[in-house]
Every structure is written in C-alpha cells, then in structure tokens.
Amino acid sequence: MPRTSPSVSVTRRLRGRAMGLVVAGTALALAAPIPATATTAADPAPARAAAAADPVSVLKYTAKERRAALAYWTPARIKAVGKSVDLGPTGPKTKPYKGAPLKTVGRLFFVNANGADTWCTGTAVKSANKSIVMTAAHCVRRGSSPYNTNMDMVFVPGYSKGKQPYGAFAVRSAATPRSFETKSVNDMAALVVDADKKGRKLTDVVGAQDIAFNRAVGGKVTALGYPATRPHLGEKLLHCVGTAKKEHGLQFIPCDMSGGSSGGPWLADFDATTGKGTLVSVNSAGDALIATKMYGELFKATAKKVYDRAQHA
Template sequence: MPPTSASPAVSAPHSSSGSSVTSAPASRRRHRIVVAAAAGTVLAAVAAMPATAVPEKKPADPVSRVSYTAGERRDALSYWTPARIKAVGKSVDLGPTGPMSQSWQGAAMKTVGRLFFVNADGADTWCTATAVRSGNHSVVMAAGHCVRRPASPVNTYTDLVFVPGYHKGTRPYGSFPVRAALTPRTWAEDGVDDVAAMVVDADATGRKLTDVVGGQDIAFHHPLGGRTVAFGYPATRPQRGEELLHCTGTTVRAPGDEQSVPCDMTGGASGGPWLTDFDAATGHGVLVSVNSHGDGLSGSTHMYGPVFGDLAQQVYGRAERL
C-alpha cells in the first residue's frame, strides 16, 4: 500500500499507489531490468542424440532483480528534496488515523524509515522499510509492491531512496539510494509473495547503512502466535506519513501463505516491519514479516503479511551477496 495522490503504499486492499505530487519526467522513469531467469539453451541435434530427445531446460531463477545505474542513483537523491517529500505527504489523505494505530514513543527506531519512489504511473509516493543485519551491511526489507507492480514484469519503480529514522521532515541518519531491488519471481509474474529486499549505497560519508543505524535480526520459518509489533508511516491524518505509528498484537495464520495481526494502518505503511521478541527499550526485535495489505473493509481491523519461508530467504540471501 504505497500512498499516491491516488492513495499511499500498502498493497490492495490498501491501495498500492504512493502519495503522488507530480509526474516524473520521462527521463526520470528510465530503469534497467536484470532478467534473473536463465533460459535453457536449445542446441542443434547431433548424430549421437536420438531424434526424440528433448534438450533439458534450466529452471527459471526464483528471484527477479532490478538494478539502477550510478547516475540514476544520483538523480534519485537529487529528486527527493525536502520540498518534494513534504508535498508528497500533503497530497494524500486516507482519513483519520484509526484507534489501533499509535504514535511510537519508545526508543528511537533508527532502522525503520520511509522509502520514497516514483511508481509505474510516474507518481511520487512512499512505503515503509527496514534495515536488517546482512553480510554486506546494506540490505533493506519491504513489500514487493513497494518496488514493482504485481504480475507485471516490466512495471518497475524508479528513484528509490531509503530514509531511516524519518520524523517530521528530518533525515537524522541521511538518505540511501537503492542500487538493486529483488523480489520473488512469483511477485513479478503472478502477484503473490509480497516481499522485497533492497541493496542501498553507502551514505554521503561512505558509511554503509547498518554501520550507521544498526539492523534488525531477520528470521525465516518463525513460529506464528507470538506478540508482534507492526510499524509504518501511513497517510492517515493528522500524521500524513510524517510520524512512525505502530500496532501490537498476536500473529495468526491466514490463507494464501500469509499471516495477520490486529492493526488498522493504511496506505504508506506498506512494507513496514513486523517485529517479534521486540524490546521497546532498545528498539530491536526479529523481523518476521512486512505489511502487505489490510482486510479490504472500510475501517480495516487486520493487517496481513507474507510468511517468511524459503522464497523470502532466497530473496534476502541474494541481496546480502550483492
């Protein structure tokens, strides 16, 4: 559910359009798609091969990747000015903040921030994302619909910049442009498994992301049923994406390899972390899912997120090796 002038980021039923302000010029919407699938090569038959033999094809890579050039990353940093960030928040109003969504008053959540981008329609918008521990110290986790349109391989997003610890216009730890975004191939082609891992550049001083803000632990195949805190920057008022909100509840299994937690956050909260074993005094926990969508009703009461299994682990593993 990214917010756009059409609506902020949380995937449908939370609209996956980010708050839009202006359409990005055509030159800004350039991107490169790195096709991760390795199609099998069909070789000419040789005399020793029986006429009925069928060349074996390699399976498609389960991870899809989009990469951004150094120039595109510089442009992204220049694009997201303080004025543009302020405008994108004002451009979306998803109604009053629900009673379950509370402003975060605990330890500074340095690892959680807003992910700004231009969506496939050329609209400015944002999601929520989280820095996690990784081998390259540079991985950010979010929802798949925060980096590309579902079931539409060519519709990827541009000008992605992660701002950890964002609060009311401040960028206390700097801005980190995204150089690669990875999702399950099933998200790119079929619109299922709504998770993404991004690799970001170092900051302006050359420091890597988690060397600056730390990183949340991440777990795969984690048992459901634990007390979980979901965070996000929804486009509801009065906050309009300017403050970090949270919900707390117990996770339960949901259909379609998803899980749910009681929460009424809306667009803009998409991609926000679900942290279990969470310590409010330190702001650290274990990432077990991300905000994907609400229950589709007016005044949603539950947030849904993917169960982190083998596929999410492959996406994360590929990202930390870049």
Template sequence: MLKRSASTRSVPTIRPLRRRATGLAMAGTVFALAASVPATAAADRAPAAPAPTAAAGPVSVLKYTAQERRQALAYWTPARMKAVGKSVDLGPTGPLAKPWRGTTLKTVGRLFFVNASGADTWCTATAVKSANRSAVLTAAHCVRRGSSPANTNISMVFVPGYHKGKAPYGAFAVRQAVTPRAWQEDSANDMSALTVDAGENGKKLTSVVGGQAVAFNRPVGGTISSFGYSATRPQLGEQLLRCVGTAKKEHGTQFIPCDMSGGSSGGPWLADFNAATGKGVVVSVNSSLDSLTPTKMYGEVWGATAKKVYDRAQKV
C-alpha cells in the same frame, strides 16, 4: 486493479489478496501510497525505468545504474520528501495504530520512489543485519507491480529514522531490488530485499543505524509490533505509527489487528520487540489490509523463497 482518483493526483490502489491454497480471493488495500505530484510532471523529471535483469531460479532482480542512483538522490530533496504526503488524507489514525513515542527506531524509515505511473510516493522499509551491511526489507509491491514485469518503480531512496521532515541519518540510494519471481509473474509472495549504496560519508547503512535481526521459517504466533508511515491524519506519513497484536494464520498468510493505511506498506513486523532498545526480529512486512475488515493487516509467512530473496540482497 481498481483505482480511485481525484483530479490528476494519485491515490491508493486496490488489489485482490490472492489465497493460492484455497483459490479464494479477498479484496485488500495495497499500501504503496501514490503521490501528491501529478503523474505527468513526475514522469518528466524522473529517469527512465531500469530494465529487469534476467535471473535463474525463484528471484527476480532490478538494478539501478550509478547515474540513476545519483539522479534519485538529487530528485528526493527534503522539500519533495515533505511535500509528497501533504495532499493525501486517508482518514483519521487509529484506534489500533498509535504514534510511536518510544526510543528512536533508527532502522525504520520511509522508502521514497516514483511509481510505475510516474507519481511520487512512499512505503516503509527496515535496515536489517546483513553480510554487506547494506540490506533493507520492504514489500514487493513497493518495488514493482505484481503480474506485470515491465511496471517497475524508479528513483528509490531509503531514509532511515525519518521524522517530521528530518532525515537525521541521511538518504541511501537503492542500487538493487530483489523480489520473488512469483510476485513478478503471479502477484504472490509480497516481500522484497533491497541493497543500498553507502551514505554521503561513505559509511554503509547498518554501520550508521544498526540492523534488525531477521527470521525465516518461524512459526506464526506471538506478539508482533508492526510499524509504518501511514498516510492517515494528523501524521500524513510524517511520523512513525505502531500496531501491537498476536499474529494468526489465515489462508496461507498471517494477520495482526491493525488499521494503518497507505504508506505503511513494507513496514516491519517485529517479534520479540524490546521497546527500550528498539530491537526485535523481522518476521514479515505489512502487505495488505482487508477492505472488508479494515482492522486486519496481512503479511506473508516467510519461508525458503523469502530467504533466497534476502540472501541475494545481502551478498552483493
């Protein structure tokens, strides 16, 4: 991976977006936004990374202990959540991405964590309908580095409906993170499903904020609304942005016209989106931005493996 740095502060990394069907490689910006906290300081405060647990088949599972989850909630104070994006500026917002000013999207929020380098950071994630009422969808690179099984993120907390420093529905600690094994071993299939604890009042996630519908094996096409907490100014991750466009196939993945940047990783692609109700169907998540054409946002085409990832998270 290529990395640009300023002093001890982390900035977004660059990874190749691999095209397995054709053997082509295309440079793309990874959206797991690194933080404003120096890596060494963050490492001193955060709990140790959990060991990956063995799992047969096409999925890989990370589990966080009860103590690690308590520490994560204590670590991500309101002040830390607000501070993490202050020193990161990835340029002006738009013109394709625009602040979302419609009905409150309670299901979409910021996913805060300490990355494998020890820096505070965030992605975007979405509460979805699930058997356990506790499942959240995001990108795999928001959970662990691709092709690097030992490099996993820690202190993960989902804050639905986050807006300008406020967490109106509370924070939910992540107790399990599921990714395709292909991501862990070969940086392929960039999606993840998380299972979160109940909130402070003992209520499960979707009992509090509801859940978006999810679809797999859906044909690519149609109008997509993509959402994310991009680190572009003036929002700097504090406000939800939206892109709208028609999904098209390309090299085994799909893309929409969008220029959101770091921090929007894992944000939902909502088909059949109803702006009045804030409801739609999640068919993919923000994965990467083509650095040569930074108005093309890519997302995986979800098939059988993505469904198995989701099923593993929703049944725990």
C-alpha cells in the same frame, strides 16, 4: 519519465482478496507497460527461459540513476508528497510510536510505475553486506506485471517530521520473488542501498534488526509504518501491536494502518526500551478499504532466497 504529484488511490493486490497499502498515484494512465531499468524483452528465448527459472527477480539502478534519485528527493518534494495524500483519520488500533528511537526504520521514497511521487516503509536488517532494507514487493514493482517497476528509490532511516537524522541512502538494487513479478504472490523484497555520502554502510550508521525465516506464527508482534492518515500524513512513525495468527496462507494481526505503511516491519520479541526485535514479516495488505487486519507473508524458503541474493550482492 514525467513526475506528478499522486492522486489518492489504494491499489488492490495480493491474489485479489486483500488490499496493498502502498500510497499509489494514479495521475498518469499507462498506454503501454513501462520497461524496467534493465529489461530482457529483446533477449533470446534461452535467456528468457533462464530468467523465468530463477526464483528471484533483481531490478538494478545505474550510478547515474542513483545520483538522480538522491537529487530528486529534496526536503521540499518530501514535504509536498506527504501533503498530497490524505487517507482519512488514523484508526483506533494505530498509535504513535513512543519507544526508543528506531534508527533502523524509515520512509522509502520512490516514483511509482504511474510516474507519481509516493512512499512506503522499510527496515535495515543484519546482512553480510551491511546494506539491506526489507520492504514489500509491491513497493518495488507492480504485481503480475514484469515491466511496471518503480524508480528514484531512496531510503531515509529514522525519518520524523521532515528530519533526516542519518541521511538518505539510494537503492542500488531490489530483489523480489519471481512469483510476485508474475503472479502477485510473496509480497516481500530486499533492497541493497549505497553507502552514504561519507562512505559509511547503512547498518554501520543505524544498526540492524535481526531477521528470522521459517519461524512459527504466533506471539506478540509490533508492526510499524508511516501511513498517510491524519493527523500525521506520513510524517511520524506509527505502530500496532497484536498476536500473529495464520489465515489464507498468510499471517495477520489486528491493525488498521493504511497506505504508506507498506513494507513496514513486523518485529517479534520487540523491546521498546532498546528498539530491538526480530523481523518476521512486513506490512503487505489490509482486509478492507478501512482495514481491521494487517496481513504479512510467511518468511519461508522463497523469502530466504530473496534475502540471500540481496545480502551477497
């Protein structure tokens, strides 16, 4: 698939009423859907029916594809993708993060379904396989479009101003809710990453945030991400802090982070002196082109199924 630098576009998602925050390239027009790495288009009807009944959709990348992804995301390419996107000045609610180093949070680089280089944000969390990164589903695939999926996915924890202090981890598989694949509902994902070049698993290297499901909405939440706004343009970790409230079947906090912050963690009970908290959602969408609210999914039964599928992969 051709690679191009992305033009600036923010894709409308989330049931048509909010705006996804991925930095979406639009350099290539799609004449037809792009097949995923492993498709079921030619499968017999019973196999398709069984897949549709599964509430979790899993996208897998081959060993060859993972090696290619690590080779693709050179420091020069990472620098170039940051310079190619400018979503305007950083909003007044968004501030640079200045607490203890957050080794668990990083930039998630990938080539999107349009063939453009871009990024989201992800977080290493506690899991049985010590290899899980939580992010947004729209950082993995296009909503309501089963065959439009992203490729060359690499997670760089602790990324800051070109530095990769803990290396880069290729994404081996990505679990999303089937409902996002078919209806753009439940915008969250759990990625499984390979060990690093030294054979170490992700959370053995960077640690892990706690994760909670079915937690009551409320209390102070810290949302973090790498938005493509000036002056940092994705090179520095930024954050918002606010009280979570329910709205439209989702939760939100006052926050004006923009594209690039998608998938970034919502950490409850966050202690900036230790860099520890509990993941209760991820950045999913803003309420307008110039956002005043950040929305995140409620991590309930569907999110738990996605996480469990990934942590036991």
